[in-house]
Amino acid sequence: MNARHDRNPLLMPDFDAPHWRRDFPILQQQVHGKPLVYLDNAATSQKPQAVIAAVAGYYEKLNANVHRGVHQLSELATAAYEGAREKLRRFVNAASLKEIIFVRGATEAINLVAQSYGRGRFQGGDEIILSEMEHHSNIVPWQLLHEQMGAVLKIVPITDAGELEPGAYEKLFTSRTRLVALAHVSNALGSINPVKKMIVHAHQHGVPVLLDGAQAVPHLPVDVRDLDCDFYAFSGHKMFGPTGIGVLYAKEALLAEMPPYQGGGDMIRTVRFTGSTWNELPHKFEAGTPNIAGSIGLGAAVDYLESIGMLSIQNYEQALLEYGTQRLQTVKNLRLVGTARHKAGVLSFVMEGIHPHDIGTIVDQEGVAIRTGHHCAMPVMEHFRIPATARASLAFYNTREDIDALVQALEKVREVFR
Amino acid sequence: MDLKELYKDVIVDHNRSPRNFRKIPDATRIQEGFNPLCGDKLTVYLKLDGERISDLSFEGSGCAISVASASLMSERLKGKTVMEAQQLFDRMHALLTREGMDSDPESLGKLAVLSGVREYPSRVKCATLCWHTLKNVLEHPGNPPVSTE
Numbered sequence: 001m002n003a004r005h006d007r008n009p010l011l012m013p014d015f016d017a018p019h020w021r022r023d024f025p026i027l028q029q030q031v032h033g034k035p036l037v038y039l040d041n042a043a044t045s046q047k048p049q050a051v052i053a054a055v056a057g058y059y060e061k062l063n064a065n066v067h068r069g070v071h072q073l074s075e076l077a078t079a080a081y082e083g084a085r086e087k088l089r090r091f092v093n094a095a096s097l098k099e100i101i102f103v104r105g106a107t108e109a110i111n112l113v114a115q116s117y118g119r120g121r122f123q124g125g126d127e128i129i130l131s132e133m134e135h136h137s138n139i140v141p142w143q144l145l146h147e148q149m150g151a152v153l154k155i156v157p158i159t160d161a162g163e164l165e166p167g168a169y170e171k172l173f174t175s176r177t178r179l180v181a182l183a184h185v186s187n188a189l190g191s192i193n194p195v196k197k198m199i200v201h202a203h204q205h206g207v208p209v210l211l212d213g214a215q216a217v218p219h220l221p222v223d224v225r226d227l228d229c230d231f232y233a234f235s236g237h238k239m240f241g242p243t244g245i246g247v248l249y250a251k252e253a254l255l256a257e258m259p260p261y262q263g264g265g266d267m268i269r270t271v272r273f274t275g276s277t278w279n280e281l282p283h284k285f286e287a288g289t290p291n292i293a294g295s296i297g298l299g300a301a302v303d304y305l306e307s308i309g310m311l312s313i314q315n316y317e318q319a320l321l322e323y324g325t326q327r328l329q330t331v332k333n334l335r336l337v338g339t340a341r342h343k344a345g346v347l348s349f350v351m352e353g354i355h356p357h358d359i360g361t362i363v364d365q366e367g368v369a370i371r372t373g374h375h376c377a378m379p380v381m382e383h384f385r386i387p388a389t390a391r392a393s394l395a396f397y398n399t400r401e402d403i404d405a406l407v408q409a410l411e412k413v414r415e416v417f418r
Numbered sequence: 419m420d421l422k423e424l425y426k427d428v429i430v431d432h433n434r435s436p437r438n439f440r441k442i443p444d445a446t447r448i449q450e451g452f453n454p455l456c457g458d459k460l461t462v463y464l465k466l467d468g469e470r471i472s473d474l475s476f477e478g479s480g481c482a483i484s485v486a487s488a489s490l491m492s493e494r495l496k497g498k499t500v501m502e503a504q505q506l507f508d509r510m511h512a513l514l515t516r517e518g519m520d521s522d523p524e525s526l527g528k529l530a531v532l533s534g535v536r537e538y539p540s541r542v543k544c545a546t547l548c549w550h551t552l553k554n555v556l557e558h559p560g561n562p563p564v565s566t567e
Contacts, residue, residue, distance in 0.1 A: 353434075354482075355456075355479075355480060355481035355482060355485075356456075356481075357456045357458070357480075357481035357483075357541070357544065358425075358481045358482045358483070361424070361538060361540075361541060362421060362425075365421050372456065373455065373456050373457060374457050378457075381457065387456075387457035387458070387459065387479050387480075388456055388457040412421075416421060416425045416430070417425075417430060417433075417434075417482070
C-alpha cells in the first residue's frame with residue numbers, strides 16, 4: 001500500500017460513479033420524499049446487488065454446515081466458504097490462507113489479539129502503544145487487558161489538524177513495549193497514518209504492530225506484506241459486504257504460537273476429557289459454525305471491489321474529498337474537524353452555535369444521511385473540546401451532486417436556527 | 419413532517435438564550451445527566467426550601483432540543499413543590515413518548531411545544547434527559563449520573 005495523495009482539485013478522475021451506484025438497490029430509494037443521499041459510509045456501507053445475491057444464493061442453493069459433512073451440499077458450502085477465504089487472502093495479499101481468520105468484525109479481531117496474544121504473553125507493567133485517535137474498539141480491549149493483567153497503555157497524542165504528533169510515537173518506546181495498536185485510517189477524522197514507517201520503527205525495537213484497518217480497506221489498496229504489519233483487523237460491512245463478518249489477518253508464526261481464543265466445534269482435532277488438541281490454522285481460531293453466508297457475501301464484495309479497482313476508488317474518493325472540503329468551507333460558521341494532509345473521505349465538522357445532533361435531524365429531512373455524535377472516538381472529541389461532530393463520509397458511489405445536496409441541506413440548518 | 423413542528427420558535431429561542439443557565443452556589447442537590455448516544459451532558463442544580471423548589475438551574479452542552487427542554491423545565495418549576503414537580507414529570511414523560519396521553523395539554527403551556535419530538539424517535543431522549551435527571555435528584559439525591567441509555 002502506498003498512501004500517496006497528489007491532489008489536483010480541478011481534475012476529477014475518469015470514474016463513472018453513477019454507473020456503480022446503480023448496482024446498489026438501496027440507493028435508488030427516497031427518504032422523506034427526497035432522493036437518498038447516503039453519506040454515512042464510515043458507519044456502514046451499502047451493499048451491491050452482487051453481495052445480496054451471493055448471500056441469498058447461498059441460502060437458496062448451498063446451505064449446509066462446513067467442514068463436517070460428506071454430503072454434496074456440505075462439500076459445496078465448504079468450497080464456497082474456503083473460496084471466500086482465498087478471495088480475502090488475495091485482496092490483502094496475505095502469504096497464506098492460514099493467516100486469514102474469519103471473525104465478526106474488526107472489533108472481534110482486536111479482542112482476539114488482546115486475549116489470545118496479549119493476555120498469556122504480557123506481564124504486569126508491559127506497555128502497549130495506542131494513539132489518541134483510536135476508535136473505542138482499539139482502546140477498550142486493551143483496557144480490559146490492563147484490568148486483567150496490568151498492561152499499561154501509552155498514548156500517541158494528536159495535533160489540532162488530526163495528525164499524530166511528530167516525534168511523539170518514537171519517544172514512547174521503552175524496554176517494556178510489547179505491542180503497537182494503531183488505526184490505519186481514523187474513523188472520526190479521516191487521517192491516514194504513516195503506518196509503514198511506524199511499523200519499521202516498531203520492528204527495530206522488536207515490537208509487533210496491529211493495524212485497525214476498518215476504515216482503510218474499503219477506500220485504498222491494502223497489502224499486508226508490503227506494510228509488514230503483524231496483525232490487520234477489518235470489517236466486512238464497511239467494505240460493501242454483510243454485517244457480522246470480518247477478518248483478522250495475522251502472520252502465521254504468531255498465530256501458530258497463540259492459544260485458541262474460543263473453544264468449541266471446528267477448532268479442535270481431538271477432544272477427550274483428559275485434554276483436547278487444536279485444529280490447524282486458521283481453523284484453530286474459528287470455534288463453532290461460522291458466518292458462512294457472511295463470508296461468501298464478503299467474498300462477493302471483494303470480487304466487486306476488484307472489478308472496479310481499489311486504486312481507481314482511492315483516486316476518485318480523493319478528488320471527491322477535495323471537492324467536499326472546498327464546498328464545506330463555503331458554508332458560513334462551519335469548521336472542519338480533522339484536516340490532516342493525508343486523509344481518506346471523511347468530512348467531520350461543527351457549526352457555530354448549532355449542535356451536531358440538530359444538524360443530523362435537519363439534513364435527514366432533506367434526504368441526506370450523515371452521522372452525528374462522538375463516532376466511538378470520545379478521546380478525539382475531548383482533544384478538540386467538543387461533545388460531538390457531524391460527519392459526512394464518502395464511498396465510491398457518491399458524487400459531487402451528493403456533496404452539493406449536503407451543502408444545500410446545511411443552508412436549511414442555518415435557516416432553522418437563524 | 420415539517421421541521422417547524424420540531425424546531426418551533428420557542429425551542430429555537432430557548433436554545434439561543436437558555437433561561438436559568440447557571441450554577442446555584444448553595445444548591446441543596448446537584449445531579450449530572452448524560453446521553454451517551456449524542457454526548458449531551460447536563461448538570462441540574464436544585465435548591466429546596468422545605469418541600470418547595472426555591473431555585474432550579476442547569477448547565478451543560480447539548481442539542482437545541484435538550485437545552486430548550488431543560489430551560490423550559492427550569493422556568494416552569496421554580497417556586498413549585500416537589501410533589502408538583504413529580505406530577506409534571508409524569509405528564510411530560512407521557513407527552514414526549516406517547517401520543518394523546520395528556521388530557522389537558524393546554525395547561526402544559528409552553529412545555530407542549532416539545533411534543534414534536536414524538537415524531538423523531540432518535541430525539542426523544544434529548545428532550546427527556548433533563549426530566550429524568552430532575553426526577554432522579556428529587557427521589558434519590560446523591561446518585562451517580564443519570565444516563566438515558
